[in-house]
Amino acid sequence: MIILGLNCFHGDASAAVFRDGEMIAAAEEERFNRFKHSGGFPSNAIRWCLYQAGIDVRDIDYVAIPRKSSAHIFRKLIWAARLPVASTARFKALKNFTSLKEQLALCFGLKANEIKADFKFVEHHLAHMASSFYTSDHQNAAVVSIDGMGDHASMVWGVGEGKKLIVKDHVYFPHSLGFLYTAITQYLGMRAYGDEYKTMGLASYGKPKYEDIFQKIAQIGNSIDFKLDLSYFIHHSKGIDMTFEEGEPYIGTMFSDKLVKTFGPPREPGSPVNSHHKDIASSLQKRTETIVLELLRRVKYSSGQQNLCYAGGVAFNCVLNGRILGETGFDDLYIQPAAGDAGLAIGASLFVYHHILGNPRKFVMKHSYWGPEYSNDQIKEELDDAGLRFSTKDGSHLSDHIASKLAEGKIVAWYQGKAEWGPRALGNRSILADPRNENMKEVLNQKIKNREMFRPFAPSVLKEKAQEWFEGKTDSPFMLITYNAKKEKIKYMPAPIHVDGSARIQTVDQSTNPLYWNLIKQFENQTGVPALINTSFNESEPIVDTPKQALETFTRTNMDVLVMGNYVIE
Numbered sequence: 001m002i003i004l005g006l007n008c009f010h011g012d013a014s015a016a017v018f019r020d021g022e023m024i025a026a027a028e029e030e031r032f033n034r035f036k037h038s039g040g041f042p043s044n045a046i047r048w049c050l051y052q053a054g055i056d057v058r059d060i061d062y063v064a065i066p067r068k069s070s071a072h073i074f075r076k077l078i079w080a081a082r083l084p085v086a087s088t089a090r091f092k093a094l095k096n097f098t099s100l101k102e103q104l105a106l107c108f109g110l111k112a113n114e115i116k117a118d119f120k121f122v123e124h125h126l127a128h129m130a131s132s133f134y135t136s137d138h139q140n141a142a143v144v145s146i147d148g149m150g151d152h153a154s155m156v157w158g159v160g161e162g163k164k165l166i167v168k169d170h171v172y173f174p175h176s177l178g179f180l181y182t183a184i185t186q187y188l189g190m191r192a193y194g195d196e197y198k199t200m201g202l203a204s205y206g207k208p209k210y211e212d213i214f215q216k217i218a219q220i221g222n223s224i225d226f227k228l229d230l231s232y233f234i235h236h237s238k239g240i241d242m243t244f245e246e247g248e249p250y251i252g253t254m255f256s257d258k259l260v261k262t263f264g265p266p267r268e269p270g271s272p273v274n275s276h277h278k279d280i281a282s283s284l285q286k287r288t289e290t291i292v293l294e295l296l297r298r299v300k301y302s303s304g305q306q307n308l309c310y311a312g313g314v315a316f317n318c319v320l321n322g323r324i325l326g327e328t329g330f331d332d333l334y335i336q337p338a339a340g341d342a343g344l345a346i347g348a349s350l351f352v353y354h355h356i357l358g359n360p361r362k363f364v365m366k367h368s369y370w371g372p373e374y375s376n377d378q379i380k381e382e383l384d385d386a387g388l389r390f391s392t393k394d395g396s397h398l399s400d401h402i403a404s405k406l407a408e409g410k411i412v413a414w415y416q417g418k419a420e421w422g423p424r425a426l427g428n429r430s431i432l433a434d435p436r437n438e439n440m441k442e443v444l445n446q447k448i449k450n451r452e453m454f455r456p457f458a459p460s461v462l463k464e465k466a467q468e469w470f471e472g473k474t475d476s477p478f479m480l481i482t483y484n485a486k487k488e489k490i491k492y493m494p495a496p497i498h499v500d501g502s503a504r505i506q507t508v509d510q511s512t513n514p515l516y517w518n519l520i521k522q523f524e525n526q527t528g529v530p531a532l533i534n535t536s537f538n539e540s541e542p543i544v545d546t547p548k549q550a551l552e553t554f555t556r557t558n559m560d561v562l563v564m565g566n567y568v569i570e
């Protein structure tokens with residue numbers, strides 16, 4: 001049975017293909033069309049996934065779409081009647097849904113009637129929840145999804161039991177922790193779609209001075225729910241101006257004049273960040289943590305479950321995630337790498353396969369390497385075309401050589417194997433550097449990233465060594481959880497430790513990425529430190545996909561070494 005999952009006409013458009021419940025390939029459209037968080041129809045991602053799986057589009061049994069217009073239809077209609085005319089882009093996006101079959105056929109130069117697949121529509125949050133539960137190794141878990149909004153809800157929780165996912169309750173629009181975070185991120189002058197993670201980074205530099213105000217802005221309810229004081233927002237009264245066309249998505253202003261009266265004029269994009277901005281970010285982060293942790297405690301109590309499977313855009317808040325196990329009573333926390341809307345493609349597929357069709361569970365997502373891969377021959381062709389000098393190294397010679405370059409303080413672009421699924425580079429499309437050098441953050445920013453100084457860089461750590469260096473359970477294969485570094489260790493690894501003593505670590509498992517594990521192991525042999533700084537291989541663009549893009553980014557920036565497959569360019 002072949003299922004194609006699509007997140008389309010929404011941010012982070014993506015595709016994933018499953019054969020008999022096993023994931024074969026998954027990719028985000030932004031890697032192909034080079035627009036960050038690209039919306040629209042993921043034609044390139046679909047073509048690549050089917051090519052990778054060796055499947056003809058006419059042989060697909062089901063196409064799973066993470067959106068259900070009939071879900072919560074009365075609430076949707078009531079709000080639609082209250083709001084002014086919705087943006088034309090939004091209408092366009094809805095219209096596009098009627099021609100999905102044509103769009104899919106068009107990707108392959110076919111007619112709609114040649115596609116025999118049955119189209120199944122899965123409610124947005126059910127797809128988020130399914131993306132986590134059905135890729136985890138848990139047969140029983142509490143399952144929670146929190147984001148901006150999808151199918152009129154902003155939070156849904158339930159229980160996963162084997163093949164079934166049972167929804168217990170919703171929090172509906174306009175109350176949304178995701179929109180709260182987006183609105184304040186906009187107020188802080190960070191206007192690009194998906195900029196919320198910058199606010200999280202900034203929060204560590206401030207004090208939660210405005211916690212009392214945020215307590216008014218976002219209140220916990222009596223049940224597993226919360227409310228926003230809507231006078232601080234306009235998304236409920238003026239509608240949300242959202243564009244999910246092919247390019248980067250756009251979201252119009254969501255905060256009201258009352259927020260401006262409360263905190264003063266919003267920060268102009270590009271203007272200096274001052275302590276007032278840091279304190280607002282800190283207060284927002286603190287309030288978000290307080291609310292989500294309390295809701296998760298209540299979910300734990302109500303569900304009686306030991307394991308938590310978590311998804312939705314808010315599940316990218318790795319600082320909050322770092323507190324979940326210690327403060328909610330859950331024994332295990334699982335978040336798959338594409339916790340945001342890209343992950344809906346896999347969630348919708350698995351919901352159809354298990355919950356709707358009743359097929360047994362067998363797939364567990366042990367790694368994030370589900371994207372495109374290029375052979376050594378293809379890489380060499382690019383290098384020859386570019387006329388660059390290179391050397392060839394393999395096995396322990398490669399890891400030994402590159403580890404010594406890193407130990408010398410060189411910055412290495414490391415391009416290997418299959419691309420990562422989700423927004424984090426996890427050792428296959430990564431820029432690597434020495435974590436021992438306190439100034440490495442500045443060096444990286446000068447040479448490549450040119451990004452805000454308040455944003456931390458994160459470390460990849462050998463899985464078996466993580467507990468020696470960090471506090472807590474330290475299992476974080478997908479770099480989505482923050483842990484505190486052990487105080488006595490910070491001086492040996494200062495660069496990727498954030499100002500508050502924490503780090504968003506990736507624990508690297510020898511069995512899932514032996515090449516990357518070996519490189520870090522060699523670095524440990526040479527320096528005594530079992531970690532490297534790992535940041536995504538890009539420069540203000542989606543993570544590089546092809547060898548050509550890797551070369552372009554390498555030559556445009558001031559990195560020292562590029563490793564692609566067995567080829568080393570210095």
Ligand SMILES: [Fe+2]
Binds near residue numbers: 340
């Ligand atoms: Fe979502």
